[in-house]
Amino acid sequence: MALTIPDCFYRISVKAIIYNDTKRFMLVKEENGLWELPGGGLDFGEHPHEGLKREIWEEMGLRTTYIAAQPNYFFTCINHKGVHISNVMYETQLENEQFTPTPECIEIRYFSPEEVMERDDMYPNVVAFAKLLH
Numbered sequence: 001m002a003l004t005i006p007d008c009f010y011r012i013s014v015k016a017i018i019y020n021d022t023k024r025f026m027l028v029k030e031e032n033g034l035w036e037l038p039g040g041g042l043d044f045g046e047h048p049h050e051g052l053k054r055e056i057w058e059e060m061g062l063r064t065t066y067i068a069a070q071p072n073y074f075f076t077c078i079n080h081k082g083v084h085i086s087n088v089m090y091e092t093q094l095e096n097e098q099f100t101p102t103p104e105c106i107e108i109r110y111f112s113p114e115e116v117m118e119r120d121d122m123y124p125n126v127v128a129f130a131k132l133l134h
Contacts, residue, residue: 010076011085013125014052015039016064016092017072024110025133027126028059031103034080035111036123037087040104052090060108061100066093077128087125 015037018026027035040055042048049067056062073089099105116122116130 009084011079011083012042013040013085013087014042014048014055015087015089015125015129016052016056016067017089018092018094020110022110024112024115026108027111027116027122028105029107029109031106034121034123035109035116035119035126036104037089037126037129038092038105042088048088048090052092056092056094059102059104061102062097063095064092065095066091068092073129073132075125075128075132077124079124085125087129089129 016039018038026038028038029035038056039052042051052067053064056064068091071088072091076086079085097108099108113130113133116126
């Protein structure tokens with residue numbers, strides 16, 4: 001039996017905004033060649049900060065040193081699979097950038113909103129975020 005989810009329900013993801021010195025933000029390249037914001041799905045009952053720490057550790061093997069007390073951005077969109085998603089974005093800082101490659105993070109790179117908009121290898125939520133900054 002297929003699960004039908006009403007349009008008012010969203011998959012919640014906590015995402016990190018990690019800036020470099022030139023105010024570009026970090027994206028992670030997944031094994032499928034697409035670029036994504038660091039972070040991922042929030043588990044039921046999990047505090048957003050704990051979820052973000054967990055996701056960054058699972059995806060990149062990195063520890064966070066700072067997560068903003070309140071979200072910096074919140075937006076909704078439809079992902080590449082047609083699922084309604086909600087991204088809750090927190091400014092975040094990492095202990096270092098010596099990541100451990102995983103299928104969810106084979107490369108890290110910093111992008112400007114303009115650079116994101118010029119490419120076709122971005123997840124829809126990355127484009128939505130870049131539009132907020134543009």
